Amino acid sequence: MASVSFEGVWKVFNTFVAIPNLDLNIKDGEFIVFVGPSGCGKTTTLRMLAGLETPTYGSIRIDDEDVTLTPPGRRDIAMVFQSYALYPHMSVRSNLSFGPEVRKESRSDLNNRVEKVANLVGLHGLLDRKPAELSGGQRQRVALGRALIREPRIFLLDEPLSNLDAGLRTHMRAEIADLQRRLGVTTVYVTHDQVEAMTMGHRIAVFDRGRILQVDTPAQLYRNPANKFVGTFIGSPGMNILPAELARDGALGRIKCLGSVFSVPAERFFTSTDLPSRVELGIRPDDLHWTKDAPSRCREHIFGTVRATETTGSETFVLVDVDGVEVNARFPSFADIRIGQKADLVFDPNDLHFFEPESGNTLRTEPARILEQQGV
Amino acid sequence: MVELANDPVAKTLGALVAENGARLDKPRFSPSSLLLLFPAAALLIGLFIYPVGYSVYLGFTNLQLIGPNSIHFRFTGLQNVYFLLSDHVFYRSIWLTLVFVVGSGAVGTTILGLVIALALQSALTSVRMVVTSLAIVAWTLPPAAIAIIWYAATTQGGIFPVLFGYPHADVLYDHAMLVVSLANTWSLAGLATIIFSAALRNVPQEMLEAAKLEDANAYQRLTRLVLPILKPTILTSALLMTLLSFGNFTLIYLMTQGGPGGDSNILPVYSYLQGFTFKKLGYAALLGDVIVLISGVLGIAYVWLAQARRRAPKSNSV
Known part of the structure; x- marks a missing residue:
C-alpha cells in the first residue's frame, strides 16, 4: 500500500515531447484510471512509474521515497501488460512462481502461495498447462495472478482487457474492481475505453496530448467536465x-x-x-x-x-x-x-x-x- | 422455420458423404500436373539420383584413376567393404570428422554466433551494422581466401605466434585440428550471428520487461527466459552448421592436406586422398558413400527439426 506523486515530470523521446510537466498525486489504496485516446501519454506515464522508462526531468515518489532512478525490480510494483507478457515456455505454476524464485524468497511456502493465488483468480486445475493451451481470459488471469503473488505496494494494469471479447471484458471489469476493493492495494489502471474508466475507478485522470486535463471522480467528470475534451470524451454517445x-x-x-x-x-x-x-x-x-x-x-x-x-x-x-x-x-x-x-x-x-x-x-x-x- | 431433421450438423459424416458424394474440399489430382513436374523431375534424376546411384555402384568396383583398371574395372562385391572395416585410417578419420563437425561446427559456431548476437542486441546501431557486415564478409569469403588468411596467421612468423610471443612456433603444424576448427568456426559464425539476431528480435520485449519488474537480473533473464525460447533456433542452427562444416573440404585440404600425419584427416579429405593421390577411385567412392549416408542422416534430422519447430506454438503470440 502506498501513495504516489509525480512532480514536474517530463518525458521527451528524441525530439518529441510526450509528457510536458506532469503533476499528479495518487492516494494510498486508491483505484485511479488513466484514460485518453491513443498516444496521449497515459501508458508512458505508467511505464515511468514502473521504472521501464526514465523521466527526462522531474521526480516520482512512492511513499515519500524518491524512486525516479530506482530500477523496476526494486520498486515493489507489479504490472499486468496488455499482451499479458507471460513466459510462453513455462507452465502456469512456473509463471506464478518465477518472481518469488528469482527474488530468492523462501521456497517452503511457495507451493501454498501459488495455490492460494490460483484459487483467488480462478486458475485452479490449470496450473500445469502452458500459456498456449489457455484461452484469452485464462491468460489474463495468469497475468493477474503473477502480479498478485508478489503482494506489491502498487498494481499497474496497462489496458489489460483490450484483448478480450465484450462479454468477458464486462465480467473481468467487475472482477478486477472487486479484487482491488478486497485487497485495498493502490492501483493504476490504463485504458482508452471511457466505459472501463467510469465503471472501475475511484478517480479518473483524463489525458490528452501528454497533459492531464482533469482528475476527478467519475460523477464529477461526467457532470462537471473542466473542458470540452473531457466533456466529449467521457460519456457515450458524446x-x-x-x-x-x-x-x-x-x-x-x-x-x-x-x-x-x-x-x-x-x-x-x-x-x-x-x-x-x-x-x-x-x-x-x-x-x-x-x-x-x-x-x-x-x-x-x-x-x-x-x-x-x-x-x-x-x-x-x-x-x-x-x-x-x-x-x-x-x-x-x-x-x-x-x-x-x-x-x-x-x-x-x-x-x-x-x-x-x-x-x-x-x-x-x-x-x-x-x-x-x-x-x- | 427450421426443420431439425434436416439439420446437417446432426447427421453423421458418413451419411453426409453418402448423400452428397465425394467431398469437394479434398485435394484433387490433375494428370496435366505431371507434365509440369517433368522438367524438375528430369533434372533431379539426371543430375542427382543417377550420379549418386552410380557412385554407390563405383564403391563396389576396383576402379582406379590410372592403369588397366581405369577402363576395364569390374564389380568386386564386398571386397572394398572388408578393406574399409580393417582400415585404421578410416576409423581415425571418422573420429576426426566428428571432432571437427561437432566441436567446430555445432558447438563452436553456435556459441560464438550466440555471443556476438547477444552482444550486438543492445549495441549502437552503427556498431551493430559494422560488426554484422564484417561477420557476413567472413561468411561469404571463398574457402580459399579463408585458408590463406588462417595459414598466414598461424604458421611461423604469422600474427598469432608473434602476438603470443613465440614468433618461431608453427601453430598450424603443432595443433592442426585446433587451427582448422577455429578457421571453420570463424567463417561460419557470421551466418549463426544472423540467425540468432533474427531469433532474438522475436523474443517478446514485454515479457523481458515483466521479468525486470520481478527483479530478475540479466543472467536470470538470459538463462531462464531467452535461451529456453531460443532453444529450437539453437538446435536448428547447430545442425545446419554441422552440415556446412561437413562439406568444408576445401578449407582443410588447402591448409593441411589432412596432415600433419593425418591429424586433420576428416572423411572428405581422406576420400579425396584415396582417389586422387593413391588413385584408388573405387575405394574413394565407397568412402564417399559413407559421407552421403552420414550427411543424409543429418539432413533428415535437420528437416525433422525444422518441421517440429514450425508445428510448435509461436512464442510471441502469447
Missing part, C-alpha cells in the same frame, strides 16, 4: 457541442442557440463576469428529453426533424436536426418516432455546459445539482 451566442443582460445571461433564446442566472452559472460573446454550448444526449418523457424541471423547448435513430434496446438515440444543427437526444426504448417526423425536445438550462471556444475550458461553476447531491 456530448453535443453547438455554437451559441452569449450576451449579458443585467443579472441574466442571455443565450441564443438552436433557434431559440433563453436566459440563465449569470452569477450562479459563470465563474467569471468577463464572458466572451461566442461560446460553445455542450449538452449531453441524456439531458435532451423528448416532451412525452421529460422531467418537470425541463422548461426550454426546441423543435426539429428526426434524421436518424439508433436503438440499443434499453434506449433509443435520435439525431434531430434543429435549425440546421444536428443534436443527439436520448429517447425511451422503442419510442414511436420515425425518420422525417417532427420532434419536440425539452431541456433544463441547469444541465448545460459552456466552453470558451479557443481554449475549450469550461465557463461554468459547478452545477447546483451535484452540490445538492453531495449535501454541500
Whole structure:
C-alpha cells in the first residue's frame, strides 16, 4: 500500500515531447484510471512509474521515497501488460512462481502461495498447462495472478482487457474492481475505453496530448467536465457541442442557440463576469428529453426533424436536426418516432455546459445539482 | 422455420458423404500436373539420383584413376567393404570428422554466433551494422581466401605466434585440428550471428520487461527466459552448421592436406586422398558413400527439426 506523486515530470523521446510537466498525486489504496485516446501519454506515464522508462526531468515518489532512478525490480510494483507478457515456455505454476524464485524468497511456502493465488483468480486445475493451451481470459488471469503473488505496494494494469471479447471484458471489469476493493492495494489502471474508466475507478485522470486535463471522480467528470475534451470524451454517445451566442443582460445571461433564446442566472452559472460573446454550448444526449418523457424541471423547448435513430434496446438515440444543427437526444426504448417526423425536445438550462471556444475550458461553476447531491 | 431433421450438423459424416458424394474440399489430382513436374523431375534424376546411384555402384568396383583398371574395372562385391572395416585410417578419420563437425561446427559456431548476437542486441546501431557486415564478409569469403588468411596467421612468423610471443612456433603444424576448427568456426559464425539476431528480435520485449519488474537480473533473464525460447533456433542452427562444416573440404585440404600425419584427416579429405593421390577411385567412392549416408542422416534430422519447430506454438503470440 502506498501513495504516489509525480512532480514536474517530463518525458521527451528524441525530439518529441510526450509528457510536458506532469503533476499528479495518487492516494494510498486508491483505484485511479488513466484514460485518453491513443498516444496521449497515459501508458508512458505508467511505464515511468514502473521504472521501464526514465523521466527526462522531474521526480516520482512512492511513499515519500524518491524512486525516479530506482530500477523496476526494486520498486515493489507489479504490472499486468496488455499482451499479458507471460513466459510462453513455462507452465502456469512456473509463471506464478518465477518472481518469488528469482527474488530468492523462501521456497517452503511457495507451493501454498501459488495455490492460494490460483484459487483467488480462478486458475485452479490449470496450473500445469502452458500459456498456449489457455484461452484469452485464462491468460489474463495468469497475468493477474503473477502480479498478485508478489503482494506489491502498487498494481499497474496497462489496458489489460483490450484483448478480450465484450462479454468477458464486462465480467473481468467487475472482477478486477472487486479484487482491488478486497485487497485495498493502490492501483493504476490504463485504458482508452471511457466505459472501463467510469465503471472501475475511484478517480479518473483524463489525458490528452501528454497533459492531464482533469482528475476527478467519475460523477464529477461526467457532470462537471473542466473542458470540452473531457466533456466529449467521457460519456457515450458524446456530448453535443453547438455554437451559441452569449450576451449579458443585467443579472441574466442571455443565450441564443438552436433557434431559440433563453436566459440563465449569470452569477450562479459563470465563474467569471468577463464572458466572451461566442461560446460553445455542450449538452449531453441524456439531458435532451423528448416532451412525452421529460422531467418537470425541463422548461426550454426546441423543435426539429428526426434524421436518424439508433436503438440499443434499453434506449433509443435520435439525431434531430434543429435549425440546421444536428443534436443527439436520448429517447425511451422503442419510442414511436420515425425518420422525417417532427420532434419536440425539452431541456433544463441547469444541465448545460459552456466552453470558451479557443481554449475549450469550461465557463461554468459547478452545477447546483451535484452540490445538492453531495449535501454541500 | 427450421426443420431439425434436416439439420446437417446432426447427421453423421458418413451419411453426409453418402448423400452428397465425394467431398469437394479434398485435394484433387490433375494428370496435366505431371507434365509440369517433368522438367524438375528430369533434372533431379539426371543430375542427382543417377550420379549418386552410380557412385554407390563405383564403391563396389576396383576402379582406379590410372592403369588397366581405369577402363576395364569390374564389380568386386564386398571386397572394398572388408578393406574399409580393417582400415585404421578410416576409423581415425571418422573420429576426426566428428571432432571437427561437432566441436567446430555445432558447438563452436553456435556459441560464438550466440555471443556476438547477444552482444550486438543492445549495441549502437552503427556498431551493430559494422560488426554484422564484417561477420557476413567472413561468411561469404571463398574457402580459399579463408585458408590463406588462417595459414598466414598461424604458421611461423604469422600474427598469432608473434602476438603470443613465440614468433618461431608453427601453430598450424603443432595443433592442426585446433587451427582448422577455429578457421571453420570463424567463417561460419557470421551466418549463426544472423540467425540468432533474427531469433532474438522475436523474443517478446514485454515479457523481458515483466521479468525486470520481478527483479530478475540479466543472467536470470538470459538463462531462464531467452535461451529456453531460443532453444529450437539453437538446435536448428547447430545442425545446419554441422552440415556446412561437413562439406568444408576445401578449407582443410588447402591448409593441411589432412596432415600433419593425418591429424586433420576428416572423411572428405581422406576420400579425396584415396582417389586422387593413391588413385584408388573405387575405394574413394565407397568412402564417399559413407559421407552421403552420414550427411543424409543429418539432413533428415535437420528437416525433422525444422518441421517440429514450425508445428510448435509461436512464442510471441502469447
